[in-house]
Amino acid sequence: MYGIGELPHLIKHSLDTQVSLSRLRRRHTLDERVAGRTVVITGASSGIGRAAAVRIGAAGATVALIARREPELREVAEQIEGLGGKAAVYPCDLNDFEALDATATRILADHGGVDILVNNAGRSIRRRLDESYHRFHDYERTMRLNYLAPTRLMLALLPSMRERRDGQVVTVLSVANLFGGPGYSAYVASKAALDSLTANLQVETLTENIRFTSVYMPLVRTQMIAPNPLYRNAAALTPEQGAQAICDAVIDRPRRIGPVLGRIAALVDRVLPERFDAVRSARFQLGV
Secondary structure (H helix, E strand, O other), rough: OOOOOOOHHHHHHHHHHHHHHHHHHOOHHHHHHHHHOEEEEEOOOOOOHHOOOOOOOOOOOOOEEOOOOOOHHHHHHHHHHHHEEEEEEEOOOOOHHHHHHHHHHHHHHOOOOOOOOEEEEOOOOOOHHHHOOOOHHHHHHHHHHHHHHHHHHHHHHHHHHHHHHHHEEEEEEEHHHHOOOOHHHHHHHHHHHHHHHHHHHHHHHHHOEEEEEEEEEEEEOOOOOOOOHHOOOOEEEOOHHHHHHHHHEEEEEEEEEHHHHHHHHHHHHHHHHHHHHHHHHHHHHHHH
């Protein structure tokens, strides 16, 4: 059994292993994939979303930036334009579905369609079961932003992709969807719902050259993990490394990107669920 501090390091290393192997077989560059295309990125004002937007914009895409904070979005747009790229700013609180619908309509009107959607925005809540009995609203608000908002955005943007028979949806999930995430049940469940949805949408659109890529992101040093003292000194990706995983998803268009160790864990969970539950329980109790 791995210690709390050791496991994130192993997960990070196993993601590096998968990405390195995929790069050996690579036939395209980021520029070839995105130049002249429109890429929508949610949660683009900071962290992984911001870093990914800058890299994709510098590679020649027109990046539609979505987040709540307009000043930060303007800064990202200026940074992209300073690198010779193009960016458009769309301030929007994705929890507000009317605003979300209006933003999607504006993007389609401004750009005539979307080639790539990156569902990056998300909310994380760390709260154990015994702390959640009277906090059903935690589950509601997490599901609203992490599942319902990207679902609504996909329903708005996918028709243009299907009409052109070309497009990609990259969805940022959590490595906890492979390992389990006790203490983060609301967060992990919302991401699992999105994972299941995109898996089924992939089957429906497989013959239309639409690709859904799930990125099972390990721990990333962003504002989202700051409140958890257990993660203060844990191994974590930088936002730029997280952005690289998104760029790898766009370049290679795989069905899934995630740590090799996580895929093994998911397989063990299917074959020996009781044993794996015991391992996860021991880790959770150690953390408590």
